[in-house]
Amino acid sequence: MRALILLAALAAPLLAPLSAAAQAWQHYTYAGDGFTVQLPAAPTVTKGQFKTTAGVAVPATTYTLAQPDIVFSVIVADFSKTAMDRETALADAVKAYGATGQIKIDVEERIDREHGRQLTLVGKDGSRSNITIFFVNQRLYLTQGKALPPEPAVGAGKAVRFQQSLQFPRGDRSQGPGRGIDFGGLARPGDLNGQGVFGGPI
Amino acid sequence: MKLPLPMILAALALPLLGGAAWAHHSYAMFDRGKTDTVVGTVKNFELINPHGWLQLMVRDDQGKDREWSLETGGPGQMAGAGWKPTTVKPGDKITAQIHPMREGSYGGQLVSVKLPNGQTLESH
Numbered sequence: 639m640r641a642l643i644l645l646a647a648l649a650a651p652l653l654a655p656l657s658a659a660a661q662a663w664q665h666y667t668y669a670g671d672g673f674t675v676q677l678p679a680a681p682t683v684t685k686g687q688f689k690t691t692a693g694v695a696v697p698a699t700t701y702t703l704a705q706p707d708i709v710f711s712v713i714v715a716d717f718s719k720t721a722m723d724r725e726t727a728l729a730d731a732v733k734a735y736g737a738t739g740q741i742k743i744d745v746e747e748r749i750d751r752e753h754g755r756q757l758t759l760v761g762k763d764g765s766r767s768n769i770t771i772f773f774v775n776q777r778l779y780l781t782q783g784k785a786l787p788p789e790p791a792v793g794a795g796k797a798v799r800f801q802q803s804l805q806f807p808r809g810d811r812s813q814g815p816g817r818g819i820d821f822g823g824l825a826r827p828g829d830l831n832g833q834g835v836f837g838g839p840i
Numbered sequence: 841m842k843l844p845l846p847m848i849l850a851a852l853a854l855p856l857l858g859g860a861a862w863a864h865h866s867y868a869m870f871d872r873g874k875t876d877t878v879v880g881t882v883k884n885f886e887l888i889n890p891h892g893w894l895q896l897m898v899r900d901d902q903g904k905d906r907e908w909s910l911e912t913g914g915p916g917q918m919a920g921a922g923w924k925p926t927t928v929k930p931g932d933k934i935t936a937q938i939h940p941m942r943e944g945s946y947g948g949q950l951v952s953v954k955l956p957n958g959q960t961l962e963s964h
Contacts, residue, residue: 799909
């Protein structure tokens with residue numbers, strides 16, 4: 639009996655509802671692109687190209703959620719058919735963001751065993767962004783929570799949370815790039831909005 | 841086969857301890873050399889993996905309520921520090937100690953919370 643009570647006590651946190659209220663944010667996992675983020679609603683998924691500042695174009699997928707006060711985006715650029723290395727990719731992304739405004743903070747960040755960068759950027763348009771840049775399995779990951787003008791303070795807290803939510807699920811490591819998109823049951827193929835060309839980070 | 845109870849308990853506890861053994865990320869954007877106090881009203885509290893989130897509405901210098909995102913420990917760490925999913929509820933007025941964002945934005949790493957009943961709970 640005592641053992642049963644102990645087991646029940648240990649199992650309770652695993653079974654109980656884990657939120658004090660209905661969860662406004664959810665995890666969105668895209669196994670095909672090898673990442674998970676938290677968002678307040680499902681993003682729109684668009685296929686296109688990503689260009690480095692040197693003009694190298696590679697296939698990319700963009701996940702975007704636009705709200706009145708903030709735009710959340712994840713760009714996954716596939717460099718598997720190039721010789722791009724991590725340091726060059728990270729430096730180029732920082733340079734591209736720097737061209738769109740003033741970088742206030744640029745620090746090295748670790749997610750599990752991967753190392754990348756996190757930035758805060760005050761855009762020329764008056765926006766305020768929290769950005770994460772990683773290069774994993776020959777894919778460049780750019781996440782940006784862009785709190786919009788004229789009052790970026792309204793969305794700034796959400797940008798912080800989005801920035802800190804990026805994960806690289808370990809189960810994807812063996813898949814490698816180019817396996818297509820797994821919509822995780824959350825986004826739909828109908829969300830694909832044609833072909834776009836991204837002139838660097840948006 | 842009959843497994844001994846300590847082995848069963850250890851196996852059950854492993855998922856709760858995993859987050860503490862290897863944190864999901866390095867907290868580089870938080871200024872861990874600095875601790876600030878913010879007072880506000882709980883909007884939402886989510887005790888989720890790999891880290892929980894406390895969404896707090898904080899009144900700024902201009903009298904406007906701003907949403908702050910405060911990152912907490914994972915569910916295992918938080919349970920070990922005495923937290924439950926219902927420890928704070930929407931509408932609760934609390935005082936939070938945080939390591940703020942380096943650039944001074946509306947967020948931080950939660951250090952501790954003083955609850956409406958006067959009790960203080962650590963986060964990490």
